[in-house]
Amino acid sequence: MTESPAHPDLWPAPLATGAVDATVTVPGSKSVTNRALVLAALAAEPGWLRRPLRSRDTVLMADALRAMGVGIEEGVGPDGTGEAWRVIPAQLHGPATVDVGNAGTVMRFLPPVAALADGPVRFDGDPRSYERPLHGVIDALRALGARIDDNERGALPLTVHGAGALDGGPVEVDASSSSQFVSALLLSGPRFNQGVEVRHTGPTLPSLPHIRMTVEMLRAAGAQVDTPESGGEPNVWRVSPSALLGRDLVIEPDLSNAAPFLAAALITGGRVTVTDWPERTTQPGDSLREIFTAMGGRCELTEAGLTFTGTGRITGIDADLHEVGELTPVIAAVAALADSESVLRGIAHLRLHETDRLAALAKEINELGGDVTETEDGLHIRPRPLHGGVFHTYEDHRLATAAAVLGLVVDGVRVENVATTAKTLPDFPGLWTGMLGSVAGATAAPRS
Numbered sequence: 001m002t003e004s005p006a007h008p009d010l011w012p013a014p015l016a017t018g019a020v021d022a023t024v025t026v027p028g029s030k031s032v033t034n035r036a037l038v039l040a041a042l043a044a045e046p047g048w049l050r051r052p053l054r055s056r057d058t059v060l061m062a063d064a065l066r067a068m069g070v071g072i073e074e075g076v077g078p079d080g081t082g083e084a085w086r087v088i089p090a091q092l093h094g095p096a097t098v099d100v101g102n103a104g105t106v107m108r109f110l111p112p113v114a115a116l117a118d119g120p121v122r123f124d125g126d127p128r129s130y131e132r133p134l135h136g137v138i139d140a141l142r143a144l145g146a147r148i149d150d151n152e153r154g155a156l157p158l159t160v161h162g163a164g165a166l167d168g169g170p171v172e173v174d175a176s177s178s179s180q181f182v183s184a185l186l187l188s189g190p191r192f193n194q195g196v197e198v199r200h201t202g203p204t205l206p207s208l209p210h211i212r213m214t215v216e217m218l219r220a221a222g223a224q225v226d227t228p229e230s231g232g233e234p235n236v237w238r239v240s241p242s243a244l245l246g247r248d249l250v251i252e253p254d255l256s257n258a259a260p261f262l263a264a265a266l267i268t269g270g271r272v273t274v275t276d277w278p279e280r281t282t283q284p285g286d287s288l289r290e291i292f293t294a295m296g297g298r299c300e301l302t303e304a305g306l307t308f309t310g311t312g313r314i315t316g317i318d319a320d321l322h323e324v325g326e327l328t329p330v331i332a333a334v335a336a337l338a339d340s341e342s343v344l345r346g347i348a349h350l351r352l353h354e355t356d357r358l359a360a361l362a363k364e365i366n367e368l369g370g371d372v373t374e375t376e377d378g379l380h381i382r383p384r385p386l387h388g389g390v391f392h393t394y395e396d397h398r399l400a401t402a403a404a405v406l407g408l409v410v411d412g413v414r415v416e417n418v419a420t421t422a423k424t425l426p427d428f429p430g431l432w433t434g435m436l437g438s439v440a441g442a443t444a445a446p447r448s
């Protein structure tokens with residue numbers, strides 16, 4: 001965790017005056033939008049993304065694909081309702097320059113795409129992107145036939161010298177630091193001459209639902225994918241070479257970004273409905289139903305969406321969050337307000353996310369009077385009475401939304417650089433105050 005830059009913007013997190021009662025429409029999923037963009041760019045025909053997320057991470061992805069020659073037109077959908085992006089694939093070109101910002105999906109999913117371009121593609125990004133692991137993708141691409149100029153750290157910045165095609169074939173990768181290494185190689189796999197067979201060799205593999213998301217979206221685009229779950233070897237995924245279909249895809253709401261809103265119901269003893277909650281999904285955020293129920297609330301999935309109701313009681317949990325690590329910051333905030341201790345396990349890899357999330361959460365909650373200690377693979381949270389103060393966010397969107405959750409019930413929490421939420425959530429402050437301004441049955445942010 002590097003020191004947060006002094007930021008002039010301190011957002012006074014609004015205090016809830018009573019039980020929250022609102023209906024909220026959260027924007028589209030970052031993980032689904034960025035996979036859909038990559039798959040649409042690699043397809044053999046144009047496709048549509050409807051209700052895409054428009055946030056820093058997805059605009060970076062779209063701009064990067066455009067820089068390589070892909071057409072992405074932003075407008076309304078084929079039926080005239082709602083925002084939709086038309087993606088028109090093209091021969092991928094270099095020279096091109098890609099700004100990855102601090103988006104794991106952009107820095108990991110695009111080097112394999114760049115290997116298919118007909119010239120050099122240079123990748124650069126925010127200072128933190130230099131520290132996030134990328135070696136798994138770089139080493140695997142080299143083994144599959146790509147030429148890459150990187151540095152002694154095996155990280156950004158780097159240049160992929162696209163040769164117009166890649167041999168592909170079998171490759172080993174240690175993806176214990178990020179599941180995105182596996183997803184990256186699979187997403188471009190259909191376009192490699194021999195497809196790709198990815199064998200994960202490391203001790204652990206985080207975020208399995210995100211790998212399932214990759215596999216399901218590849219299959220929906222017509223790819224043939226063999227997985228451990230479909231009777232293949234453990235830790236081996238195989239994608240056959242094939243053309244990809246252009247799809248007309250409606251992007252699901254981002255269920256991980258639903259976390260602070262559901263948490264608002266839990267900690268104020270209120271009720272929040274998140275609209276368009278999918279009946280079935282690979283998004284890790286779906287686990288919030290179980291996790292927040294275990295922490296004291298109850299939920300109901302109806303046609304209106306997912307309604308989560310707090311009971312006025314918040315219980316600590318002992319949970320392994322290895323598969324759903326990105327939910328940790330908001331869960332940690334709720335745990336700091338509970339009536340018993342929590343242990344959050346299996347999340348050592350969060351030290352390599354947007355910031356060192358374990359260090360940042362412990363430090364910032366403790367600055368408000370909390371008692372959080374880092375363990376080898378997670379956090380031990382002992383609830384204490386909290387007080388107001390500045391909550392630093394380290395340019396991490398999920399630290400900022402976690403701080404907003406605390407600020408609902410702790411007077412005087414000021415969130416440094418709340419604008420960092422724009423990585424995955426456009427206008428989080430507006431959505432948040434909209435939720436608080438709502439009365440029973442009102443809509444915080446109606447979907448247009």
Ligand SMILES: O=C(O)C1=C[C@@H](OP(=O)(O)O)[C@@H](O)[C@H](O)C1
Nearest residue numbers: 031178179180206207210325326
């Ligand atoms: O593939 C994806 O869309 C993601 C995978 C996960 O990454 P890690 O496996 O690096 O944790 C997750 O934390 C990230 O927010 C999104």
Ligand SMILES: C=C(OP(=O)(O)O)C(=O)O
Nearest residue numbers: 102103104105326353354
């Ligand atoms: C880890 C995250 O993002 P990224 O896609 O940058 O890895 C996250 O959104 O929690």
